[in-house]
Amino acid sequence: MSKKKFVVLSGAGISQESGIKTFRDSNGLWENHDIMEVASPQGWNKNRALVQEFYNLRRKQAQECQPNTAHIKLAQLEDKFDITIITQNVDDLHERAGSSKVIHLHGELNKAQSSFNPDLVYPLDHWEIKEGQLCELGSQLRPHIVWFGEMVPKMSDAIEEAAKADIFLVIGTSLQVYPAASIIEYVPSTAKKFLIDLQIPDYKLDPSVICIEKKASDGMKELENVILEE
Structure with missing residues (x-):
């Protein structure tokens, strides 16, 4: 059967x-950041270092949590x-x-993707994506997260x-x-x-x-x- x-x-x-922590708190902030600063293509283009640091910390936090x-x-x-x-x-x-x-x-914290081609996805064996880590096409790796305004x-x-x-x-x-x-x-x-x-x-x-x-x-x-x- x-x-x-x-x-x-x-x-x-x-x-x-x-x-x-969830970003849908009453103050509209996610870990003290405006959501669009850290979860949108516009935020990435404006301040890439901030976005990388934000998700590096989220990744580290998630690895320390248990089911x-x-x-x-x-x-x-x-x-x-x-x-x-x-x-x-x-x-x-x-x-x-x-x-x-x-x-x-909405993507996975423990993976990275190409900032040029979202179909190029890579597993992470550590909690950081660093500036200068590139995909096979030579573009910077970004968090494998579906941001506001992106396709699901x-x-x-x-x-x-x-x-x-x-x-x-x-x-x-x-x-x-x-x-x-x-x-x-x-x-x-x-x-x-x-x-x-x-x-x-x-x-x-x-x-x-x-x-x-x-x-x-x-x-x-x-x-x-x-x-x-x-």
Whole structure:
């Protein structure tokens, strides 16, 4: 008997429990920086050194953090389900917890890419990208991050996975970041849908979505009991 297809859309709330800060704070700043200064092509062109330093520090911080209960429970559920995780997060906590199929919509901190050709991507074995580190075409390496105003190349892969879901979970995100938030629209009407977040969206969700208003780790404990009983 084949395993049910379980697709997860994860956001900043799941990593926040591991100590990784989100840029969607009330003051609109990300680690005391205006978001557009450090997460846009314009910011890169204006002050490349600032952007590199910013992501070098984010990379170092992420390497010092550990997967939490929510990450671990999702990885453990691979024994029972065919799980694909679509994440808005750029850390590798899902992989370090043991998840084997992860789609990173917004890039990955532990990779670099060419500033000339975004298809040239390189793994990093350290936490710094330094000035003078070049791609094979001779252009400076930059963070492998999808910045504001850039295309989200993994969207088609994410939509394809969502369209096959028997169970669909949104965790650690209140579905406000687009285009990622639109992925739930491609989930089959027959699928069971769940949302775990401390802030349930104030707009009207599809009534078929079961909402669990808890932090990610507590919500996963509750969800696990529900889906394993079926």
